Amino acid sequence: MRLVLQRILALAIKELLAILKDKRSRVVLVAPPILQLMVFGYAATFDLNDITVAVFNEDRGGPARDLVARVIGSPNFHLYAYLEHEGEIEPLIDRKEVMVVLRLGPNFSDDLLSGRSAKAQAIIDGRNSNTALLLQGYLRRIVSDFNQQWAQAHSQPTPPSTVRIRPWFNSNLVSRWFIVPGIAGLLTLVITTIVTSLSVAREREAGTFDQLLVTPMRPFEILIGKALPSILIGSIEGSFILFMAVFWFEVPFRGDLGALYLGMFLFILSAVGIGLMISSLAVTQQQGMLGAFLFLVPAVILSGFATPIANMPEVVQTLTYANPLRYFLIILRSVFLEGTSYQVLLPYYWPMLIIAIATLTLAGWLFRHRMN
Amino acid sequence: MSAAQRRRLKAMIRKESLQILRDLSSIAIAFVMPLLLLLLFGYGVSLDARHIRLALVVEQPDANTAGLTGAFRQSEYFDPVDYRHIKNAEEALVSHEVDGIVWLRSNFSDLLLSDSDAVIGVFVNGIDANTARITQGYIEGVWQTWLISYARSHGQEVNIPVELEPRVWFNAAVRSRNFLVPGLIAVIMTLTGAMLTSMVVAREWERGTMEALMVTPVRIGEIILGKLLPYFVLGMGGMLMSVVMAVWLFEVPLRGSILALTAASALYMLVALAMGLLISTVARNQFVAGQIAIVATFLPAFILSGFIFQINSMPEAVQVITHIIPARYFVAMLQTLFMAGDIWPVILANAGALLLIMVILFSIARRKSHKRLD
Numbered sequence: 226m227r228l229v230l231q232r233i234l235a236l237a238i239k240e241l242l243a244i245l246k247d248k249r250s251r252v253v254l255v256a257p258p259i260l261q262l263m264v265f266g267y268a269a270t271f272d273l274n275d276i277t278v279a280v281f282n283e284d285r286g287g288p289a290r291d292l293v294a295r296v297i298g299s300p301n302f303h304l305y306a307y308l309e310h311e312g313e314i315e316p317l318i319d320r321k322e323v324m325v326v327l328r329l330g331p332n333f334s335d336d337l338l339s340g341r342s343a344k345a346q347a348i349i350d351g352r353n354s355n356t357a358l359l360l361q362g363y364l365r366r367i368v369s370d371f372n373q374q375w376a377q378a379h380s381q382p383t384p385p386s387t388v389r390i391r392p393w394f395n396s397n398l399v400s401r402w403f404i405v406p407g408i409a410g411l412l413t414l415v416i417t418t419i420v421t422s423l424s425v426a427r428e429r430e431a432g433t434f435d436q437l438l439v440t441p442m443r444p445f446e447i448l449i450g451k452a453l454p455s456i457l458i459g460s461i462e463g464s465f466i467l468f469m470a471v472f473w474f475e476v477p478f479r480g481d482l483g484a485l486y487l488g489m490f491l492f493i494l495s496a497v498g499i500g501l502m503i504s505s506l507a508v509t510q511q512q513g514m515l516g517a518f519l520f521l522v523p524a525v526i527l528s529g530f531a532t533p534i535a536n537m538p539e540v541v542q543t544l545t546y547a548n549p550l551r552y553f554l555i556i557l558r559s560v561f562l563e564g565t566s567y568q569v570l571l572p573y574y575w576p577m578l579i580i581a582i583a584t585l586t587l588a589g590w591l592f593r594h595r596m597n
Numbered sequence: 598m599s600a601a602q603r604r605r606l607k608a609m610i611r612k613e614s615l616q617i618l619r620d621l622s623s624i625a626i627a628f629v630m631p632l633l634l635l636l637l638f639g640y641g642v643s644l645d646a647r648h649i650r651l652a653l654v655v656e657q658p659d660a661n662t663a664g665l666t667g668a669f670r671q672s673e674y675f676d677p678v679d680y681r682h683i684k685n686a687e688e689a690l691v692s693h694e695v696d697g698i699v700w701l702r703s704n705f706s707d708l709l710l711s712d713s714d715a716v717i718g719v720f721v722n723g724i725d726a727n728t729a730r731i732t733q734g735y736i737e738g739v740w741q742t743w744l745i746s747y748a749r750s751h752g753q754e755v756n757i758p759v760e761l762e763p764r765v766w767f768n769a770a771v772r773s774r775n776f777l778v779p780g781l782i783a784v785i786m787t788l789t790g791a792m793l794t795s796m797v798v799a800r801e802w803e804r805g806t807m808e809a810l811m812v813t814p815v816r817i818g819e820i821i822l823g824k825l826l827p828y829f830v831l832g833m834g835g836m837l838m839s840v841v842m843a844v845w846l847f848e849v850p851l852r853g854s855i856l857a858l859t860a861a862s863a864l865y866m867l868v869a870l871a872m873g874l875l876i877s878t879v880a881r882n883q884f885v886a887g888q889i890a891i892v893a894t895f896l897p898a899f900i901l902s903g904f905i906f907q908i909n910s911m912p913e914a915v916q917v918i919t920h921i922i923p924a925r926y927f928v929a930m931l932q933t934l935f936m937a938g939d940i941w942p943v944i945l946a947n948a949g950a951l952l953l954i955m956v957i958l959f960s961i962a963r964r965k966s967h968k969r970l971d
Contacts, residue, residue: 238599253889268915269725287786292759299632318766319940322927342760351768353643355727355777356907362734368761375758381605382756385747386708386715388740391725391731393690398724415896449841513791513891522634522788522895527641531905533728536643555693562724569692 232442236450240424244454254420258412258462265408266474269531271400273359275302279323281308286334288375292345295367300364318350325349327361338377361468387411394552394562405474407530409466413489414524414550416497417459421500424451425592426513428455438593448589452497459493470561479564488556488570491577495549498584505591524548549577602645605815609823612884617827626792627831631785637930638781639847644773644905648729651675651688652695661710661747663718668743669699674735690722699720711744743938767936779931780904782839783865787898787924789835792868793892795829795877802847815965820960832866843935853934857944861934864951865927869956870922871896878965898924903932926950 245251281295294330297304305323306475308314317323328346336343336344347364351357395402426509428434437447467485470476504518527541528550552573557563617623651669655662659912669677677800678695682684689695708715719736723729801807810820840858843849851858876889898928900906901915902924908916926947933943 229665241621242840244754250656261896264915264918268911268919269900269906270910271730271906273910274906277909279933299619320942321933321935337758340756342757345759345761347761347763349763349765351765351901351905352776353938354768354771354773357765357768358734358771359727360759362730363764365734365737365761368759372758376756380754381758382712383714384744385712386717386744388626388737390719390736392719392721392726392729392733395723395729398723398726398729403724403726429913512931518792518890518895519630523637525899532642532644533646534727535648536645537641541637541641558724559693563691565691 229446230585231246232440233446233450233453236442237439237453238452239452241457243424244420244458244479254458254462258416258466261412262408262466262469263271266405266469267409269401269404271355271357271359271404272398273363273568276325276360276363277305278302279305279308279314279317279326281311281314281326282333283331284329286338288321288337288343288566289329289333291372292329292368293327295371296364299363299367307314314348318348319354321350323350324356325364327364340381345591365498380406389478392573393460401474403471403474403558403564404531405476406561407554408462409470409548410492410528410553411468411525413459413463413493414553416462416520417455417493417496418500418503418521419451419514420458421452421455421497422503422507422517423510423515424455426490426507426510429507430509432528439573442587444592446583448501449590450503452494452585455500456490456493460497463489463493476561478561480560481564481566484567485556485560486567488560488574488577489555491581492553492556493502493586495577495581497586498581500551501588502584502591505588524550527551546576547580549580552577601814602819606819606823609819610826611709613824613827617831623793623828623831626789626834627723627828628838628883630792630844631789631835634785635781635839635842638785639774639778639842642777642781644727644729644731644777645771646735647674648676649674649697649728649732649735650696650876651677652680652689654680654683654686654698656681656701657681659706660705662701664747665701665740665743666699668746670740672735672739675739687720687814690720693722693958696728697736699736710833728785729941737926753895764832774847775849776932777896777905778843778847780902780928781933782836782843783902783924783927783931784895784904785839785929786832786862786865787869788873790832790866791873791876791890791894794870794873795831814889818963821874821963825867825874828870829863829866829879832870833863836862836866837842848886849935851935852938854939855938861927861930862945864922864955865930865949868923868927868951868955868958871955875958875962875965878962895921901925902928904928920950921954923951923954 244254246255278296279295281586282289282293296302308317314326314328326348328348330344333343333345340402344545345368347361349357349360373383376511394397425434428437442450471475472557474541499520500517503520504513526532527537527545528548529545530550534545534551536547555569555573559570611757653666653669655666668676669675678689680689680698683698683700686695687699690698698718698720700720702716702718705715717740719733721729721732721736766772768897801810817822840851840862844851872894873890876893879889898904901908901919901922903919905926908919908925911919930947931946933940937943
């Protein structure tokens, strides 16, 4: 038994050295993740905080000016220009110079004062459908605040019922709280998969894998020896990103660190399993790289990182059950924002364990059965 | 161009074309990969919130509450589930069984009839802030529709002082697929273009045939050009297939001209090929080349291009960085060409930026590739 441990350790150290001895590889392991975390952490947001708006107000009345002032005074909006002619609207929207044009007709104030419904038109650039939808939400809120105060001030009847919406876990709906923990999962996956997917392929290409197979080491020992360095690298980088998420991006951490780390361990294990499987299938590093790429791209896009899994069609949703990132993202966000406990997270732990066991077993089997 | 140059170039192109036809992996990258990715993502990536699971908690059901819950049941956006007690609904919200709760307290009808403020309590899971915002909008929409019909049935006139009339141009139904599919094509073309060239140069080194090429009179510029042209044709074929899929399969309107679309795609394909060429020339180590390929192509094209995240919502410093991401310009052109049409100011500005990037990339690649062994 001691001998076995010794052999595994020796292989693990050799693997680690193979990755770390090359200066460029070292740089590549450290610099891109930090760079990506910083850039993407700030870039990936769905919040609209700089909506460019142009105002075409044909009405000179006070109420119209009041509504316009509310819109351009809102912190989310940014006035681009006041328009004088209808013809100015189209080029501004077409050229993406403004995202929305607010248009108040000449009768706006008269309608309002005489108790008829006054129309406020919002012409929105629909090329980004998500922005178009969110922007309407912001405008609607401003208009409904205006309506409420108008009704009170002019003693008009207020509606008999109102909605009071309270978001849980993220009361200001900051999308960074959703995205940054997601980036932690995404980058951990990318690093772990790439490091692992090249490990066996590198030896195959150099011809040293055959030598490894004729040593007294058994396939599962080789497997563990190959997996350990990747687990180590993945855990260190993952921990660093989590640290940055809490202390740099100030995402609230409400849950149990143990629950998160159990998830991260299982996640890295399954990523290593997939990486080793790709690596044992590949004959050259190039194929290993290509395999990693072909796994990573769909794994990232179909993980729920940016677009909800619930919006995908049934067939695609079924495919995502094989994606470890899917489960880890839920664990990350739940532990961070909801403070979820182990029991609730159980349905997300075991699928990753199954993926890990299945892929690692397959990788070990491929070690011996794929010899060219 | 002299006759000898032309002959050498022709020979290089012929060699590369034969290589493509014999080893089908480049054809797979150019056609099978975009096909699979576009199918998977075109169907899979959507920001339209549908089937929002909503817990309806009605403490004292009667005709008034039935009217409101009926409005939620009729909405195409919600999948309502009934709960008797708010406690159970809250537990369901915590365990992710529902995405939101609509809570009508026992005094709802009394307050409603006495014209006091009957509050509808709504909780949504705010973790996914974007979906939560969209859900809020839908809930408010259902409430407003119900309010008007309630008032009418009670002979009251609901007076809404200002009514907002949104007119969404280019995408009246606010279909997220119309917005996402053109961006996806840009992301996928970045991948295929960069992957096609980064593979060929690396392969020549790997097989030792680069040395064989070097002893011939072929100049380095001719090697680059000879390698690029066949892959350019291949990449454009993949692009054509993607556009056909976007229009006929995903029903994205194509309002711009085919000419403008072809020109924009050709320009971008050259940029993507140049990126791959540069990556493979700079990094002989494949581990490094692979990392750079992902760092420099896929992730930026996904996150920094405006494909999904609005660029002008990003902090200033990040917005500056997006200017060096070629995908940014192609995404803007494709979104405009597909949804809005040939809007020349947008197209020319973005094409100019791409042209500049292309010139820079090629001159770096040209300088970095030498006809010698290290």
